[in-house]
Amino acid sequence: MSKTIDRTPTPPWPGEINDNHVAGFTRRSVLAGAAATAVITIGADTPAGAQPAESDRVIFAKLSAGLTGVAHAKLAPSADPIDVKEEYFRRVSDPKYAAAFTALLQLTRAANLQIPGGDTDGVIPQDKVDALASKIEERDDIKFLARSIVLMWYLGAWYEPEDLKKIAANPKAEAFPTIISPKAYTQGWLWRVAQAHPMGYSDMQFGYWTRPPAPPAEFIAVVKPQGN
């Protein structure tokens, strides 16, 4: 019988704390649970201080980077000729989500997410994400909108928050997605998270599939040049 165990130590996942990444989320779930017990009233976040308020678009990009685990510089690069983020922002800005989206942006502002720079991989660390997520998960309308946003970035598809709520309660129910645009499909981050490419959209070359892919960080994080 063939049984292969990969004994090479797995490098830390982008944005995860090294000591934590094997059985990590069990412990983090506990932490998140603890955080959730501290009641946070939506709308009562820290008022804007001396700093000029960041625009909703800027906050949306930070929120997206945090929830997806993809580096902000990848999701919303400063030079962004493809610019799906604008399409996505408009989708979520539909008046029918206004209450939940406003609250989600407020929570994100209050969380004061920082985009890691310097020598980091640019992915917002798990503990910061968990702190925000625990608040998001407190209210149904906010949490299902947040999940719709994650799926939008991952799959280029829009799942209605109401449909996600429906199938979460009844897995036999159906939730049909709408592909936001051809461009959105080709920019789906799930494929990069899986170290692959959207089916039918690849810039790789003949024979690449015979070799293991580049490390995950090459796909979803900021990779600094090696050496001097």
Next chain:
Amino acid sequence: MADDDFDVVIVGSGFAGALIANELAKRGKKVAILEAGDGIPPNINDYMERFYKSSAKVPESPYTPPIFDEPARGSELPRSSDPRKMRAGRPTVLTVSAKDWANPDKSYLVHEQTRDGKKLMPFSSTYDRIAGGTSHWLGTCLRFVPNDFEMKSLYGLSEASFVDWPIGYEDLVEWYGKAEAELGVSADVEDQKYLGVHFPDDYQYPMPAIPESLTDRAIRKALKNLNASETAFLGMETAPTEIPVRNVPAARNSRPYKGRRACAGNTNCIPICPIQAKYDPTITLNEALNHKHVKLMRHTVAREIILGSDLRNVTEIKYTRYSTASNAIVTDTIKAKIFVIAGNPIETARLLLMSENDGLPFEVKTVANRSGMIGKYLMDHPYYVAWGQLPMNGEQVWPYRGPLITSGIGDLCDGRFRDSRAAFRVDIGNEGWNFVIASALDAADPHVTTIDFVNGMDRNLLKAKHAAAGIPGPAPTKALYGPALARTLNQNISRQFRVGFLVEQTPDASNRVTLSRENPDGLGLPRPKISYNLSPYTRRGIAAAHQFKDLLFKHMNATDFTRVADNDPSGFDEQINGKTVRLNFTGAGHIMGTFRMGTNGDNSVVDSYQRCHDHDNLYLVGSGTFPTGATANPTLTLAALALRTADRIAKRV
């Protein structure tokens, strides 16, 4: 060019029609091709846009008419997917679903529900009606193995439905080579020599083999050291202790060929290669249309084959042309010296059955039907799909990379076991769980796996099975965010794989296409009515495939996620080692039979050159002529037969 000036009229512009048109064009013949659907677009950009935008990326999704789009505002045309209104209808994956297959208002194919008190099953293979026909194919170009042509002589004592082909492997060797050159096949001759498959001494495939994927490698390793007692159930002459994984010959470029690029591993052969590294019939069709004496008539539905007074020859074909901008139609006829019907087996059978002639001295008074066999012996390769996941602490195989399929198992396609159960061929998928037939109908993977972790669900049962095996992971209803989400998806998806089993189906007279006059299409023509089931012999083949899956997964240490949905209309129970096991299948898209070839007009419809026994100038081509279906994807064999037929026709006109 006057309408009565054609040497040959071809109905259908798919593989067989395009190949024949091009061969005749090269020899200066005047050819008209009638295509029921749209013509060839100037480029594939619209196909790609439509594919990217489709919420269900089914084989039909890039092609026209669009299956998701509503008609333009103000248009008098019906929604293009309404089978009662379409002028050139087609079955689609969505309309043969558990929900819709039995409803003729949704499903283009009208399915009989019961036969002799037994519940029937859906025929779930689909086809397109468009210039180029089966452009959504995978590209697999397997030859039949020699014994596939002699099923009655070799195995007919135990399975009475089997017949022999009127020709054998030797008759086709030359034509297989020509078809491989035309389609541009990548493979290695030495690797393909098994079960009696042989090649001329100096033969080389046009291009070297496409290299294997990491999933292929994992499966090859798992099948290297087997115990003979574990493989005895296969019923081979000698129980194998190693089962080879071989490269699958494919019409995908492994280097630039005929002006097209090498495969870049877009993992999208079905439904469409974005760079046309995979051959499709529009390539040959375009070549044919470069000849000035070849004409493609799009939106032209053949509706009747009309015989001369001698009843031996066809004089003309009646057709209706429709407009895609309005409901306008024109009905006319077209004449030629020779007629070739190159539709798929269901549409060709339908056209023949619509071609009535009371003067014919046949029991069933329709063209070419002395044998009464037109529409009968409908076959597919019932496709049993199994999916699993490699150990979470073990190697990753990273699916969604490379062509959809690069390797398979062919050595189990023939053996003594064919006395008692159907043979199967194994496909190894490189697309993870994208093609798993029990997944929710609202989306395919990677959607389902992604939603499970994003939305705190477990529709793919990953969490339940991991918990049962003591593998740490999130609680079933826990939604993950951030790096934990990304890592969990990566770790799970990179270990997902699937295998598929193409099972030989017996040619049963009761599996047939007839006409549903009570359910006409948008032109008022009867739609195809299907009566379909699996014989006990075929079901036993699926049961053996299931056992092979168990053996393979055990040797891969894989967790098995294969399951049959409760409402699957293709589900059935089979006894395996004293236990009742629920099995199922889906269509492989390999539609065969319905106008079989044979030695005379009593036992078949056409001869080995695919000419009708009953009518001297009428040829029926395509996989509809296959008397038995073997386990190899039919395209290469139907292409070889088409080239052989084209050569014969060219010598006659």
